[in-house]
Amino acid sequence: MPRRPIRDLPDELISQIAAGEVVERPASVVRELVDNALDAGATQIQLRLLAGGVRLISVEDDGMGILREELPLALRRHATSKIANLQELESVGTMGFRGEALAAINAIADCAILSRAQGQSQAWMLDGRSGELKPVARATGTTVEVKELFFSTPARRKFLKTDTTELAHCVEAVRRHALARPDVDFSIWHEGKLVEQWRACNAHANQDDPEKVELETAVKTRLEDVLGAEFIQQSVAVTATSSAGVRVWGRAGLPDAARSRPDQQFCYVNGRYVRDKVLTHAARSAYEDVLHGHRQPVYALFIEMDPTRVDVNVHPTKIEVRFRDGREVHQALRAALEQALAAPRAQALAHHANINVNASESLAASQPFNTAKVMGYQTPMSFAPSIFNRVEEPAHDFISHSSFESHTPANEAEDWPLGRALAQLQGIYILAENKQGLIVVDMHAAHERIVYERLKSQMDATQEAGEQGTYSIPSQPLLIPATFAATAQEVTAAETHVESLAQLGLEITPFSPQTLAVRSVPTSLTQGDVVELARSVLAELMQHDASNVIQRARNELLATMACHAAVRANRKLTLEEMNALLRDMERTERSDQCNHGRPTWRAVTIKDLDTLFMRGR
Ligand SMILES: Nc1ncnc2c1ncn2[C@@H]1O[C@H](COP(=O)(O)OP(=O)(O)O)[C@@H](O)[C@H]1O
Ligand SMILES: [Mg+2]
Structure with missing residues (x-):
């Protein structure tokens, strides 16, 4: 990364920059300082906090540093090294560009910048209050120290919450950066204790498209580190590029993984974390058909698009953006998510013999049957494209028989993802056996989804074939x-x-x-x-x-x-009908959820059963 000088922005550019308050709480400072460290090309960032950040926020990086003579400029309002003219503002690739953050922070706290610029033998410390410059010892990189936030504005300080809450906000601010930058080490210390540490991951490059695949693999590892293994297990990969050239990738949580609060919804536009109505709405509508009620989906989605088609200069904290064509982005995101969520998961499951089960050892011994935990809803990491099958032509019968041959050889039956039907339970559930164990299917819920998807695709088919309005x-x-x-x-x-x-x-x-x-x-x-x-x-x-x-x-x-x-409860099904239903499920998009967003099937593996019966193997 070539060094650029810090310069005052031209007046006409200053007037175009979204003005407003940047610092609301310690987390706002954290976000700005981490932005700066990343813009400086850091590969290691350490955050140290005292009292939730109110007493001290220190961000240390190993980036390119700041030249001695430029240190005072770094604290000057509207002085930046990141853009020099309007054209650069319109296609800005750095996190910062306003040249305001350090100045704003210096106005409300005791600031010091310690920096050693790349290629320089000496480090310098600038005292933000006095403007005094002193030689100090440190390696290449920068540390910005912010002490006693809002010391001169006690009214502002009163609005702060407890240290624990402010700390949580600071951690969240780093988390948002960390998800998009798996190539950077992050650590967070509070009161001398290590709170979080996410190590940079060196994913292996793929030969076809080294850069892209490497980033995606690395992000997956980072997501697992930051949000937990469950997030990966309970999500599917998203990757699609719209005809308008908007690329969407990342991971989308399964309907089952939805939460009561929208606290795991991460959207990035060209690497920048944003909160945006267009994106939230697009995601919401993609989940509409599989997630009903007030459940909040989880996702981490990265949108890559022509930077001139998105304006990042609409909000002082740059957390909001404005798309030149909101519809284009809405459609791209929605379509990418819908595609990822539509694939029935049973198929992919069958190809993952090594299935994760989260029944803990002690569970069966110490607790009553905990279905939610034992029947861990299993999720594959990726899908073979072959399962994006269209729904079959309508069968005339109640349940299609077209797909089922009653004399299928046993070894073929073993490969059916949802298994071979064994029996009907209480007129509600179908029990089936597959390689991994037992499959339990809610027959009404499953059939309802199949019929629904069939009707939708029939309508779509005639719409495509016929003239407008004649479908x-x-x-x-x-x-x-x-x-x-x-x-x-x-x-x-x-x-x-x-x-x-x-x-x-x-x-x-x-x-x-x-x-x-x-x-x-x-x-x-x-x-x-x-x-x-x-x-x-x-x-x-x-x-x-x-x-x-x-x-x-x-x-x-x-x-x-x-x-x-759809088939009602208490209707007796023959084994043949049950098998036909299972095969239909394996082929039908979104068949893992009923029309109301509930799961249509669950797996109880042999391992789960062994745990239940305390049977060592
Ligand atoms: N951690 C850092 N490493 C290197 N340079 C930095 C760092 N933090 C700030 N700077 C320099 O100080 C300038 C002002 O920072 P800031 O006030 O955040 O404005 P902006 O990031 O919008 O340019 C930056 O343009 C950059 O040149
Ligand atoms: Mg900045």
Whole structure:
């Protein structure tokens, strides 16, 4: 990294730089100082704190350092080495560019900068109060010490929380940097004790694209170090580039890993941690179909895009950005996440013989059966592309038989990820056996998802084939129309929504003022209770009283239909039907969650069972 001089920004540039308060609490100082260390090319960064950072924040780095004659400039407002003109501001690649942070911090605390510039034999210390420069001893790099934050503004100091809380915020600030920079060592000390330490990881380069793969592998290791092994186990890799050239990579937590608070949602734009509504919304909508309710997904996502298409100069702390085309980024992120989350996981599971189970040794001995813990939801690290299969053509039966051969050789059956059906339990669960042990499937939940995905892809298929607005789900007339007693509202709804119903593959016409007749239903749903299906769809349509209801509430409508068409509890299934359902699950996107975001299956491995029975192996 070539050294650039620290210069005053030109006045016209100063006026363009988002102004405002930078320092709110110790963590704000930490963020700015770590930004600076990274911009200086540091490979090791140490943070030392006293009293949650209020008494001391010291950030030491091994970066390129600051020349003696430039030390006073570093503390001057609007003096920076990072940009010199507007053009550079528009494509800025460093964390900093405003030349304000050190000046702002120096105004509210006792500051000192100790630095030895690369190639220099002497280190110097600048006292921020007096401006005095003294020779000191240290290796190449910089230490910035900030003491007694808000010493002159007691009112501000009052707003600070306890030391523990402020410390947590400081750690979080470093964590955000650390996730994006696995090539840098970070350590955090509080009151002389080591609080966190994340070592730089040297991932092995891949021959095809050394740089990219190395970073991604390293980030995965760093994510594991910082967020825990569970984060990696419970997440899938994301990697996609949109047609607009927006690249999205990282890891997306499985629906099962969702939390009650949004505290593990990390988004980076060109390496900078940001909080952005467009990104949060895009992620939220990608999870919509697999995660319902108020659960918060976890993810660490890195967005790489043309820097001139994103403005980082909109907020004084640079935590917010403005995209030139928000839609372009929204679509890229959403599509990348949806793709990663859609793949059914059972297939990949089967290829990972060495499955992680988190049933602890003592569990079975000391506690009652803890299902949540023993049935550790297992997650592969990556997927073979072959499992991105489309949903099969609709089968005419309740549950498709197309995929199941009753006389499959046993060795082939062993390879089925969700195993071979053994029995039905309490009319609710299917029990199946695979190589690793037992698979338990919630049959209604699983079938509901399969039907839902099938309906969605049928609608998509005709939409792609036909002209705009002419798409519909393939339907089949009933030999004998099913009539039912209807309310006046139901009759009105059937009359006003003829077109919408047709798109949903339904034909429901008045038979008498109080009777409706179901004449056609979707081909794939002929075996269900067609009257219940008709009633629930009409009820749904009455709620969305609008002409473009299919566009607006398509997924809700299809989910309602799927719920009514799916196999109900207590319906006896033959082994053949159970196996057919399992094979359908293995092929169907998002089949690991039901339409309401709950899991459709769990695995109990032989190891889990051994633990339960305290059976040593
Ligand atoms: N840790 C550091 N190592 C090397 N140079 C630094 C360091 N911290 C600050 N500087 C120098 O001081 C200047 C001012 O820093 P700062 O006030 O944070 O503004 P900015 O980062 O926006 O340029 C930087 O441009 C950089 O040249
Ligand atoms: Mg800075």
